Amino acid sequence: MTIRDLYTLTASAPFSLESRETEDISLLLTKVPPSLNTLLYGKVVKAAGGEPIEGATIKVFSSDLEPLYHTLTDAEGNYSFVNVIPPGTYKVAAVAENYLLSEVKSFSIRKRVPLTDNFKLAFNPLAFYGIIYGKIVAQETGVPLSYCTIVLSHPDETAYAETITNENGEYLFYHIPPGHYDIIAKATGHLDSDTFSVELHPNDRIQVNMGLRTAAMAETGAISGVIQINNSPASSIPVFLYRKQGEGEEIVQVQMTQEDGLYLFGAVERGEYVVRAKLQEGGVYIEVLSVT
Structure with a gap:
């Protein structure tokens, strides 16, 4: 016979007791809710090769894609939701770093009916590339500079990409192949920034913030x-x-x-x-x- 809890463990607030004192400590016990008796389990593997993916996220949504529950896979790529999901209709998806989001699957949970669902994740091609991002501000005041031009160039000064900052002075380059790059920022009424050099490796996310000095002629x-x-x-x-x-x-x-x-x-x-x-x-x- 298995011993099971009938009421949850309940604790009082901390208190002190002096010599010859008495305390009245009353507790209200709460009944343990009935077990859901539901089980959703499965495995997440690589689409190419079938090796298990550790640390993949499994997310359970409502039928309207409202996020409800999530868990991570173990070293063998296994995951499980034991007595977590109430009976009903849901959707589930899996994702992992450097892999694309899986298809979103629909499923129904019933009491005492174990359900298994496996996922194969494809490699995310963007993981081969790098990201360079940052913020441009006025050096004297720290005020963000919008519509500032950021140029990303190869060492031979051949421009590779160009972008402008948003209203918060933020910029972003993505899908950048590994390699060596120079970055320079330009803004009307300001001196060009110093040239920043970065060595970009696959899946790097490099932040480069810059401050531009006001040009004397701008005054x-x-x-x-x-x-x-x-x-x-x-x-x-x-x-x-x-x-x-x-x-x-x-x-x-x-x-x-x-x-x-x-x-x-x-x-x-x-x-x-x-x-x-x-x-x-x-x-x-x-x-x-x-x-x-």
Whole structure:
């Protein structure tokens, strides 16, 4: 005769007892639930060769693919769910690292009716390749840089792949064959990153994070405007940008207006400026402004 539990083991909360003290410790026992008397078992092996796969995951789902139970295979590729799954209709699938997900099988569990289901897993071809991923941020602030270009190249500088970062500054290269690669990041208004070199082996997942410094030119401004003569845009007019230096001024840029009278000075550093346009016969256009 086998002795079986009728009620589950129940424990009190920890307590202390001093000399001459008494304690009233009451416990409420809970009846052991009846056994489900169900069994699902099987084996997971390699599709090529039939060798057992240790550590494969067996997942049981509801008929609507809601995850319910899972277990792992042992060294012989065996798995079992003993008195775990209530009677009913379910779906089950198996997967293992470096192997593709198995087909999803439907099955019904009944009391006192053992059910066996075996799986053959095919090798995942992506396992031969590597992954390079990471995050690009502004070096000074740590703010993620979106739409940053990441170039993956061979040592001979032949580009192999190119991608851009998402709104969180994240990038990802996958399906990369083993080999040596150089990685560089570029972003508008920032200096290019240093070149990072990686040696990629099959199934490697290499993380490369980079910080880009703000380019000095990115801190500059621009000055533009329209030159008119008799209230009409004037083309081919020389325009001069003066930078104020204490009590004096210094010409730092010269431009000519386009057909619509537009002029533009780019890469202007912070400071106070004066814009002048002088006509051959003596007309002068002057505007005082500052770039901050």
